[in-house]
């Protein structure tokens with residue numbers, strides 16, 4: 001640890017810190033020993049008051065207009081956005097005196113605006129405010145923009161699906177999360193306005209602000225009487241900067257956090273779980289998503305490789321891509337013309353679905369349709385009792401995902417959309433939550449669309465599978481249909497089927513692969529090159545069977561054995577065997593294998 005603190009980098013930093021501190025310390029020493037500090041000079045209090053009032057007005061104007069501007073800058077793109085981004089930083093790059101000059105061209109006494117206000121926009125407190133606002137605005141805008149950019153956009157999606165409209169999301173999500181940075185930016189803006197000299201002196205020499213007063217004192221009586229205004233400015237800056245960096249001690253923050261009220265859990269009223277159907281045709285960037293499916297079951301899973309379009313499909317169903325993406329129905333109800341905030345769908349995104357500044361209870365009751373009793377019921381049901389007052393960072397990964405689920409369910413959604421909800425969790429927690437969700441689906445008749453790339457999770461949590469590949473449906477059907485007869489080698493691989501091999505058809509449905517003859521139910525003509533696949537559990541290893549093989553490897557997984565078997569001419573396949581059926585094979589054994597021809601899928605290569 002100490003090696004990280006010391007060294008040349010620390011030395012360089014210390015040199016600069018010293019350079020910044022020395023003048024202040026020198027000034028303070030001089031001030032302490034001085035007998036003519038200028039505190040009694042007439043005009044000091046008026047100047048301090050003028051600076052204080054004008055800086056407060058300027059900072060308020062910057063806050064009211066700058067925060068929305070920063071939000072827009074953080075969330076927009078294009079030429080206008082880039083130009084605006086440069087413009088708001090310009091006052092930082094421009095010497096303040098030049099800022100004063102450009103302002104004179106707009107509000108000076110002989111301009112149209114100046115004449116409109118009878119020349120009162122200069123040589124007045126209005127002039128001071130105009131100069132200060134121009135020079136100080138970038139401090140808030142830049143801080144707020146970075147803070148808004150750092151807010152996870154998925155939170156906006158979650159808040160929208162929880163029923164919050166745009167303005168409510170801005171106030172209750174973005175502004176709340178960005179508040180500490182905005183507060184710091186605002187204090188800096190106020191300080192910069194308070195200390196503004198160059199633009200002010202050109203636009204409004206009178207009434208004197210503290211910096212102008214200091215310069216006047218310096219010019220007329222020399223340095224001694226400038227000590228008082230400098231000391232005032234230093235003291236104010238120190239207090240404000242201390243305030244800006246102030247953070248309540250953690251223990252106090254925890255104590256002040258509002259406790260979850262004691263609410264009697266109320267079971268949600270039974271919802272008729274209805275199957276979803278969709279016909280989506282939309283373009284996102286360079287990606288074309290064109291998928292249609294009419295589900296028969298209320299529990300479906302969308303399976304596909306990374307980048308296949310799964311999340312976009314889910315976002316289309318949720319309404320997060322707006323209307324016009326295609327038709328979406330829940331049972332007979334049309335959803336696609338309903339705005340996202342009114343669809344009443346629960347949405348659990350891939351990661352980060354929690355608001356960092358809200359406790360578990362506040363998250364669960366955040367939805368506009370959330371019923372506190374139902375929220376309490378789901379928190380209990382999801383084994384979160386006793387954790388209601390915790391913030392997300394005080395919860396484990398599995399607990400966090402359960403809180404996201406509780407928040408999505410507390411509004412009794414008609415359909416729950418789950419985007420790889422457990423992908424970030426490790427295996428035991430993942431299995432536990434999968435089992436829990438499966439129980440909820442059955443007992444509480446939840447309609448769900450689950451996006452996953454894990455075939456086991458898909459099979460656990462859905463009756464029906466929609467396999468998508470490069471934005472198109474590659475296959476759809478019941479879990480059994482899809483697993484038994486994958487439509488293509490690619491689907492087979494997406495289903496996690498390991499024994500996908502090349503071969504060539506011979507007579508009577510027999511295929512030849514690496515010299516092995518495998519009987520199939522295929523009617524493809526002799527000589528057709530094929531890709532074929534057999535599920536590992538259909539490769540039955542024992543003492544009987546039409547093939548003689550060598551057991552190359554045996555992995556004991558507790559509940560099953562995973563064997564690798566090899567044919568004399570080189571073909572190798574994986575075989576899964578339940579422990580209860582094991583025949584005690586070890587690596588090196590010669591065994592026999594039976595493969596039912598009906599279990600071999602064959603595709604033209």
Ligand SMILES: Nc1ncnc2c1ncn2[C@@H]1O[C@H](COP(=O)(O)OP(=O)(O)OP(=O)(O)O)[C@@H](O)[C@H]1O
Pocket residue numbers: 284285286287304305306307308309310311312313453
């Ligand atoms: N906002 C966007 N702008 C442009 N392209 C996008 C946008 N969102 C997604 N895409 C592209 O659309 C394609 C599908 O993305 P999607 O997020 O739906 O994939 P996915 O199947 O969910 O993948 P993963 O399993 O990795 O999450 C990808 O090629 C992605 O780069």
